[in-house]
Amino acid sequence: MIQKLSNGFKEIMIETIDKLKSSDKRIALAKIAKTYGDGGQTAVAETFHVSRDTIRKGSYELESGFPITDAFQARGRKKVEKGHLPHLLEDIQAIVDGQSQTDPSFNTTQLYTRMTIQEVRDQLVLQKGYQDADLPTNQTLNTKLHQLGYHLKKVQKTKPVKKIEETDAIFENLHATHEAYQGESNAVRLSFDTKDRVKIGPFSRGGKSRVRVEAADHDFGQTFLSLFGILDMSNEHVELTFTASKVTADLIADQIEAYVHKLRSQQEVDTLIINADNGPENNSRRTQFMKRMIEFAATYDIKVILAYYPPYHSKYNPIERVWAVLEQHWNGALLNTQEMVLGFAESMTWKKKHPSVTLEENTYETGKKVEKNVMDQYEKMIDRAKGIGKWFVEIHPHQCKAALYMGLKTQ
Incomplete structure (x- = not known):
């Protein structure tokens, strides 16, 4: 039909x-x-x-x-909290609440807990008197935690602010300073930085080579070389200094002084503009570094301008591009000896020129500081820019000489 x-x-x-x-x-x-x-x-x-x-x-x-x-509604298995464990959800919540935190982004109402499911199970037995055999499976407990709004998540570092309030003012000051001295024959602009330590050994650096190279399957070596570099922005010359010790404020000051001394044999220099990151050994609050820069200005009769890049913007420091070229140059090689490291550094090119490479054999003392009462006197010799004094400092040689000639004792 x-x-x-x-x-x-x-x-x-x-x-x-x-x-x-x-x-x-x-x-x-x-x-x-x-x-x-x-x-x-x-x-x-x-x-x-x-x-x-x-x-x-x-x-x-x-x-x-x-x-x-x-x-x-009667079909399927009954929920455990509606069967023989009526207080299970309340007990889970009482245990987990003390070990949880809210979503740090405040975008959700989720709670993040550091407790694993097995730990929750153990605490239900220890604190609430449950029998392990009576509890549901770990998968069910995991489901109940999610229903209550708890989610297991790795502890994460606080994400840094990518732009501080002074960032725009710092960049404006940097551009104004560079333009003001551009073309001045007596002014030298240097960009410097410290590179990550280079581990010496038959280890892979993740690069490629046209010949077969076999590296060790681990990199547990304990031999390192630290690297400090200077890029002269007026002639694109690069100075690379390796050391088996740490790069300290004194090493940085010595390398700057040595380069300017060498440069002065070729040209007049009365102004030195230094671009750098505000690193721990060379920032304008590092007392030993500032002491050395003030003494340098007074000794060589040179005006020193410390013009730092703002936090989280180190990529704008020109020396960073030199590091990229160097890493690309040697990342397919095995840097298994000190000589190999120095040789590859010497063979790299920056703007079609090889760098000057030296190995500093002196060991520099770490942690050197200037006493507060002495540093208070040094602070009177320098000029910090209003609002961005941490990132822009001028050191005038006549101010430094006047104070040093009065017999100021330094540590």
């Missing part, structure tokens, strides 16, 4: 039956199957995409006159 209906009537019938729910739908399907006769259940099941069990249930309801009430 159903097969004989036109497609239009069949679609109307199917659509109408589908709008019925529960018992009403089953009884309607049972009536159609009964009217159909032999094979009616099979034909109805195929046409309306239901099981024959559904039609049989509808036939029972049709004959008995008693509709069967569906209890979908």
Whole structure:
């Protein structure tokens, strides 16, 4: 019968039956199957995409006159908190709350906990008196923690602010200083920085080589060379200084003094502009570094301008590009000897010129400081820019000489 209906009537019938729910739908399907006769259940099941069990249930309801009430909510396993563990969620929350923190970004209401599922399970036994055998599986406990809004997350470092309030003013001052002295034959602008220590040994540096190179499968070596570099922005000359000790304020000052002394044999220099990051050994609050720069200005009769780049903007320091070239130059080689390190440094080129490479064999004392009462006197010799004094300092030689000639004793 159903097969004989036109497609239009069949679609109307199917659509109408589908709008019925529960018992009403089953009884309607049972009536159609009964009217159909032999094979009616099979034909109805195929046409309306239901099981024959559904039609049989509808036939029972049709004959008995008693509709069967569906209890979908009773199907499946009962939730543990609604069964034999009614206080489980409250106890989990009491245990985890003390070990959780809110979302630091405040973008969600999620709580992050450091406790693992196994630790929560153990504490339920120890603190709340549960029997381990009575508790649900760890997977279920994990689900319950998520339902309560707790999420396991690694402890992360606080993300730094990428731009401080003074950043724009610092850059404006840098640009103004560079433009003011650009083209001045007696002014020299140096960019300097300290590179990460170079580990010596047969270790891979992640680069590529045109010849087969085999590196050790670990890099547990304890031999290092530290590297300090100076880039002269007026002639693109690079000075690289390696040392087995740490790069200290005194080493930095000695290298600056040695380079200016060498430069003065070729040209007049009355102004030195230094660009650098505000690193721990060369920032304008590092007392030993400032002491050395003041003494340098007085000794050589040179005006020194310390113009630092703002935090998180070290990529603008020109010497950083020299480091990139050097790393690209030697990252496919095995720097397994001190001589190999120095040789690769000498063979690199910057602006088609090789750098000057030296190995500093002196060991510099670390942690040297100037006493506060002495530093207070030194501070009177320098001029710090208003609002950005930490990043811009001028040292005038006549001010330094006047104080030094008065017999100021330094540590």
